[in-house]
Amino acid sequence: MRIAIVSDIHGNRTAFEAVLADLRQTSPDLILHGGDLADGGASPAEIVDRIRDLGWQGVVGNTDEMLFKPESLTEFAKRSPQMQPLLAVIQEMAAATCEALGEERLAWLSSLPRTQIHGPMALVHASPESRWRAPTHTASDAELESVYSPLGQPIAIYAHIHRAYVRSVSGTGMIVANTGSVSLSYDGDRRAAYLLLDDSQPSIRRVEYDVDREIKALAVCGLPHADWVAKMLDSASPQMP
Numbered sequence: 001m002r003i004a005i006v007s008d009i010h011g012n013r014t015a016f017e018a019v020l021a022d023l024r025q026t027s028p029d030l031i032l033h034g035g036d037l038a039d040g041g042a043s044p045a046e047i048v049d050r051i052r053d054l055g056w057q058g059v060v061g062n063t064d065e066m067l068f069k070p071e072s073l074t075e076f077a078k079r080s081p082q083m084q085p086l087l088a089v090i091q092e093m094a095a096a097t098c099e100a101l102g103e104e105r106l107a108w109l110s111s112l113p114r115t116q117i118h119g120p121m122a123l124v125h126a127s128p129e130s131r132w133r134a135p136t137h138t139a140s141d142a143e144l145e146s147v148y149s150p151l152g153q154p155i156a157i158y159a160h161i162h163r164a165y166v167r168s169v170s171g172t173g174m175i176v177a178n179t180g181s182v183s184l185s186y187d188g189d190r191r192a193a194y195l196l197l198d199d200s201q202p203s204i205r206r207v208e209y210d211v212d213r214e215i216k217a218l219a220v221c222g223l224p225h226a227d228w229v230a231k232m233l234d235s236a237s238p239q240m241p
Helices: 013-026 044-054 062-068 071-078 081-110 141-151 211-220 226-235
Strands: 002-006 030-033 115-118 121-124 155-158 165-169 174-178 192-198 201-207
Touching: 002 013, 013 044, 013 192, 013 201, 013 211, 030 115, 044 081, 062 071, 062 081, 071 081, 121 141, 141 155, 141 165, 141 174, 155 192, 165 201, 174 201, 211 226
Parallel strands: 002 030, 121 155, 155 174
Antiparallel strands: 002 192, 115 121, 165 174, 192 201
16 A cells, blocks of 8 residues: 655645645555644645645644644743744744634644554654654654654654654664655755655655745735745755744
């Protein structure tokens, strides 16, 4: 069975359409989403509507949660000093995204589960215990085992960190993989990323898309601090507002 996992779209319609075209080529039997669908892009409502129309199952991400439960962001920021300079900016962007989505779409986001299990694979957005904290791509095998073995599956997939990788965890027989992100890549590669699980063998797909077109869409969409998002799309790396 071939399963695709598409995550961290962040309202980027241009990248999403390119990934959909690639999915028509790879022809998976099942497509799941890993959360973080709407916030931080020019087309939040369009992305949510498209995911729903496609009927993809998935999990809730941290930026999904902060839209329908704003206190989750402030609670995380209290425990994360590095978030303090960004808090007001993220809140302004989230408020605009909530307005664009409307109550019914927000209710749908709030209904998403925390975990998806299909065969030997378990999917979470960040970790089993948190939608906000996850191991980095440089995490040790011991950390990966500690965080993801509670899922009880030999293949653990997560998203959140915007850096795709596949790791065999030494001495455990477990594979941990990160999907990467459709939008806002942090690894210096501007292409969209998603994960393809082919007969339990995970691999990363990278998909070219017109980044400059999406930057132009951001410039006219009315999203507060869209220039910050544009800088991250252009550089494929984290930036300060």
